[in-house]
């Protein structure tokens with residue numbers, strides 16, 4: 028259902044070619060935004076555009092490797108030349124590995140930190156500057172409940188998401204005077220391709236993984252990508268005009284306490 032909550036806004040969504048990023052892109056498009064789907068996988072990005080075209084022609088795809096500063100410069104130039112401004116950025120692209128700390132290769136740490144933390148760092152660095160020039164905007168960083176609680180096997184991932192959490196607060200402080208709001212969301216397991224790799228790394232079937240993940244939530248089950256997209260939409264919209272530096276947990280109550 029569209030209520031035009033992002034009418035007239037230009038939004039970049041990283042990792043918009045799948046999972047949560049795709050759900051965010053489609054939700055934003057339905058709410059009237061011009062959406063630029065930014066993904067390292069061009070085929071996936073174009074697939075999101077095709078899906079959106081069923082309801083709107085204001086969705087476009089551009090190549091972006093969030094871990095590369097040159098790639099950010101090129102993608103942002105493309106967006107500014109085509110659309111003149113960026114009002115919303117969703118730093119969503121991410122990878123996940125589950126591995127006991129003692130077995131974790133340093134190369135994996137570097138790889139994951141470069142995408143999950145470095146990608147958010149670069150997005151904040153480049154896009155806040157562009158937003159400040161046009162009077163402000165809203166940034167939503169997709170972190171994870173793994174930044175809030177200890178999840179065995181997720182040292183590297185948790186460290187990267189902890190960095191996203193810290194950066195979100197600092198950026199909220201640094202850019203408030205420019206009218207740029209920066210908030211972050213914290214899902215537990217969400218039904219995307221990442222769950223499949225999580226199950227593989229844990230050594231269980233996807234069904235077993237989903238059962239175990241769902242049992243952690245007092246509300247029962249796991250989140251759908253659209254549940255996260257709705258939370259992101261609120262923070263990106265003008266309804267959150269007075270909200271910055273906030274942390275929105277989307278976890279069915281899993282981290283609220285012991286049921």
Ligand SMILES: NC(=O)c1ccc[n+]([C@@H]2O[C@H](COP(=O)([O-])OP(=O)(O)OC[C@H]3O[C@@H](n4cnc5c(N)ncnc54)[C@H](O)[C@@H]3O)[C@@H](O)[C@H]2O)c1
Pocket residue numbers: 041042043044045046047048065066067068071091092093094119120121122123142169170171172213214215216217218219220221222
């Ligand atoms: N699925 C979950 O259970 C879950 C839970 C909490 C947080 N998250 C976070 O949500 C975000 C999205 O996860 P998802 O489950 O939708 O993942 P996904 O694997 O379904 O999709 C990730 C997308 O990011 C893209 N991507 C990967 N590396 C990239 C790069 N370097 N540059 C640009 N794009 C890149 C991929 O091509 C893909 O389209 C991630 O930051 C993830 O850590 C996911």
